[in-house]
Amino acid sequence: MKKETLRADKVTDETLIAQFQQGDVQAFDVLVRRYKDQLLNYVYRFVNNRVDAEDIVQETFLRVFKNKHYYKEIAKFSTWVYTIAGNLAKTELRRRKRRKIFSVSNFVNDERDFDIPDGERTPDQAVDGSIKDSIIQQAIDKLPPKFKEVILLRDVQGFAYEEISQILNIPLGTVKSRVNRGRLKLQEDLKFLFENDNHSKG
Amino acid sequence: MRHCNNYEELFSSYIDGELALSAQKDLEAHLDGCPGCRETVGRMQTIRQSMTNLSALTVSADFDHKLHQRISQANSTGSSGSLFPDFFSGWKMPAVGFAAVLALVSFFTLIDLNPDSVNISDTDKPILSAPAIQEDAVTETPNQLYAMPQNEATAAEQDSTNERIKEELKKNLDIVNDGQR
Numbered sequence: 385m386k387k388e389t390l391r392a393d394k395v396t397d398e399t400l401i402a403q404f405q406q407g408d409v410q411a412f413d414v415l416v417r418r419y420k421d422q423l424l425n426y427v428y429r430f431v432n433n434r435v436d437a438e439d440i441v442q443e444t445f446l447r448v449f450k451n452k453h454y455y456k457e458i459a460k461f462s463t464w465v466y467t468i469a470g471n472l473a474k475t476e477l478r479r480r481k482r483r484k485i486f487s488v489s490n491f492v493n494d495e496r497d498f499d500i501p502d503g504e505r506t507p508d509q510a511v512d513g514s515i516k517d518s519i520i521q522q523a524i525d526k527l528p529p530k531f532k533e534v535i536l537l538r539d540v541q542g543f544a545y546e547e548i549s550q551i552l553n554i555p556l557g558t559v560k561s562r563v564n565r566g567r568l569k570l571q572e573d574l575k576f577l578f579e580n581d582n583h584s585k586g
Numbered sequence: 587m588r589h590c591n592n593y594e595e596l597f598s599s600y601i602d603g604e605l606a607l608s609a610q611k612d613l614e615a616h617l618d619g620c621p622g623c624r625e626t627v628g629r630m631q632t633i634r635q636s637m638t639n640l641s642a643l644t645v646s647a648d649f650d651h652k653l654h655q656r657i658s659q660a661n662s663t664g665s666s667g668s669l670f671p672d673f674f675s676g677w678k679m680p681a682v683g684f685a686a687v688l689a690l691v692s693f694f695t696l697i698d699l700n701p702d703s704v705n706i707s708d709t710d711k712p713i714l715s716a717p718a719i720q721e722d723a724v725t726e727t728p729n730q731l732y733a734m735p736q737n738e739a740t741a742a743e744q745d746s747t748n749e750r751i752k753e754e755l756k757k758n759l760d761i762v763n764d765g766q767r
């Protein structure tokens with residue numbers, strides 16, 4: 385009864401979603417396997433909360449499942465699934481912002497406290513090209529969503545500008561200028577990491 | 587002579603190596619004589635590198651299990667997608683109610699006779715706006731798990747709706763579990 389289909393890694397996402405549209409749930413499973421971790425990383429950096437991120441990725445796949453016929457082959461599957469995940473992540477941020485207004489004291493970040501201890505304000509962390517994850521994350525958190533999304537897609541997920549433009553449905557030129565402004569803002573926020581460095585090097 | 591502000595908008599493209607050669611030469615000439623811009627570009631490069639190196643997470647072990655559960659759950663309270671009788675055959679079903687699943691399969695077989703009535707797809711709307719379209723569709727669909735609002739206006743009421751839906755969900759899950767016994 386059970387058909388065991390082995391799928392080569394060579395099968396494209398677009399073929400898989402087409403198979404799923406015809407009712408093959410195993411094709412859906414392969415897509416989940418391909419995208420679950422990278423989507424988790426995208427969403428996690430977006431909302432900075434592990435539980436929420438995983439929930440959003442689940443919701444993303446649920447929507448892919450329920451709305452598979454929305455997908456048309458004119459776009460890549462990755463474009464589609466990232467659009468859905470990004471929208472859900474942005475919605476989560478708006479929801480939190482609202483909740484924060486209503487009950488400031490109840491807003492508890494379940495991650496570590498991201499205040500930077502004095503001991504970490506040393507120059508070396510910037511010099512060798514590795515700034516601590518928590519410090520980077522804190523700066524990402526401070527970016528307005530429209531900069532955050534392009535920076536995450538470009539610098540964390542490594543998408544080409546062209547696909548980012550499709551995922552966010554904004555012009556290519558806008559993507560480029562937002563990436564630039566986002567990066568400028570990040571270096572402004574993290575300037576303090578480099579300041580001692582300049583002095584010590586003279 | 588261009589001003590620092592004019593060069594600033596080229597920094598990102600420069601870092602990505604996407605500037606035309608003439609523009610790149612022009613910018614590099616400026617950087618040579620402008621410590622401020624040079625340091626800014628340096629910081630941007632370092633931060634960009636650190637972004638790339640952020641540690642990667644993997645989903646938790648029960649991710650697939652939870653997802654399958656959630657999908658079954660969503661489908662058990664109505665359907666906005668077309669389902670097929672062999673829907674569950676490809677998946678190893680979790681301990682959560684095999685009997686209930688059998689019941690669901692026959693349920694789906696019934697509603698599947700008229701898939702067009704439950705399908706909200708096949709519009710000519712562009713694919714990239716699909717999630718937005720879906721929001722509209724979703725608000726009319728009772729089986730939405732975590733209806734996520736797309737704009738601030740409806741957001742507040744959506745929150746209470748979410749609570750209600752979660753309640754519903756829990757009840758439905760209980761029913762599925764009961765059916766198993």
Ligand SMILES: [Zn+2]
Nearest residue numbers: 590620622623
């Ligand atoms: Zn300058």
